Amino acid sequence: MDLHFEQSDYFLNDTDDTSAYVLSVEDWIAFVGLWLASAFTITGNTLVILSFIRDRKLRGKPSNYFLLGLAVMDFITGMVSLPLDNMWRLRDEWPYGRVVCIFWTFLDYTVTVESTYIISLISIDRYFLVSKGLHYRDFQTRRRVLLQLFGTLLFSAVFHFVAIVVFEGSEHVDFDEECELNGLGALAYVVLAVILEFIIPMLIVCGFNLMLYIRIRSRLSGSIETPQNASCENKRLNTLAKRNPENLNHVGLSTSEESSTLETFDLEASAKPSDIDIRSDKQSNVQPVKKSESPCCQVRPKRSNKQKSSKKAATTLTILIVVFIICWLPYNIVAIIRNLSPELVSVRLWDLVNYLLWLNSAVNPVLYATTNVQFRKNFGELLEKLFKPLTWCA
The missing domain is CATH 1.20.1070.10 (Rhodopsin 7-helix transmembrane proteins)
Structure with missing residues (x-):
């Protein structure tokens, strides 16, 4: 100095x-x-x-x-x-x-x-x-x-x-x-x-x-479980985000904070449940969870990703x-x-x-x-x- x-x-x-x-x-x-x-x-x-x-x-x-x-x-x-x-x-x-x-x-x-x-x-x-x-x-x-x-x-x-x-x-x-x-x-x-x-x-x-x-x-390997006190709706939203992370913004999730954390990895940190408009699923091309699936199940990303x-x-x-x-x-x-x-x-x-x-x-x-x-x-x-x-x- x-x-x-x-x-x-x-x-x-x-x-x-x-x-x-x-x-x-x-x-x-x-x-x-x-x-x-x-x-x-x-x-x-x-x-x-x-x-x-x-x-x-x-x-x-x-x-x-x-x-x-x-x-x-x-x-x-x-x-x-x-x-x-x-x-x-x-x-x-x-x-x-x-x-x-x-x-x-x-x-x-x-x-x-x-x-x-x-x-x-x-x-x-x-x-x-x-x-x-x-x-x-x-x-x-x-x-x-x-x-x-x-x-x-x-x-x-x-x-x-x-x-x-x-x-x-x-x-x-x-x-x-x-x-x-x-x-x-x-x-x-x-x-x-x-x-x-x-x-x-x-x-x-x-x-x-x-x-x-x-x-x-x-998180990527799916070994982190959602806390027991989290609602099934929050888990469903995490599943939607995992299926199509590119469209997080369209469902109300602001990704700029995730961008500062390597632009990828956090699925929950940007918004509270009230910030998310579930009705925008179709507009954002995010596929909804099938009825046969439990809303609390998690979809793991592909191994290559x-x-x-x-x-x-x-x-x-x-x-x-x-x-x-x-x-x-x-x-x-x-x-x-x-x-x-x-x-x-x-x-x-x-x-x-x-x-x-x-x-x-x-x-x-x-x-x-x-x-x-x-x-x-x-x-x-x-x-x-x-x-x-x-x-x-x-």
């Missing part, structure tokens, strides 16, 4: 008794790359935010507020963290002084860590979406989602504010040359930060996504977990090594792990928002409006 550079990374150019540092080819590549990463991060997360603002359907689903919160945190990363670091790279020294450095590190650490907390909340939310079925809407209300977002953001802000206050006098950092958090010089703080900011979120992301996959496989859905679930969840680990694990390992044996961590290596961490903010819109059909629809409409004037010019 915070970087510093040495004079050896630059070429020294002396003209008229004036010394100026010129970026090497490698640093120019990194310099341009960071601006491109910043632009990509800002663009992707802006699309998420604008989609949420313009689409009433997105605002109507509490779980989408997690995606909004994630986009806001990542947008700040693209607008503040990456540009300021790039200006530091260009100047070869921190040009903005102590106060700006403290504010920058506080903001950068707070929003970056909050991003991981929101990813953890999304993993938990998607598991509950599948496991709680019809009770999900009563469980995950807008008020509860906002409390979770505010609570994790407050915790992240307080943790880093306390770290700044506690280590203010330690002076591990020369603010005329570099900008870092003083606490990075204390092993106790680094270990505690790794536990709270990476290990716990990683266990949540891995654990709940694994449970989600197990739940999905159980189950295998495809299970494979898709495994692939998607694996990608989410692997990207999270790739972006965050190297930084936390190097942060500990850098504290114990600074000579083992070069400036280039420290740069690289920070870039990987920031990269998470660029790919989050692709990994999370684009799995939601309604968000994708809005992305297409917004991009079409954006590029329409260019087609006129052509």
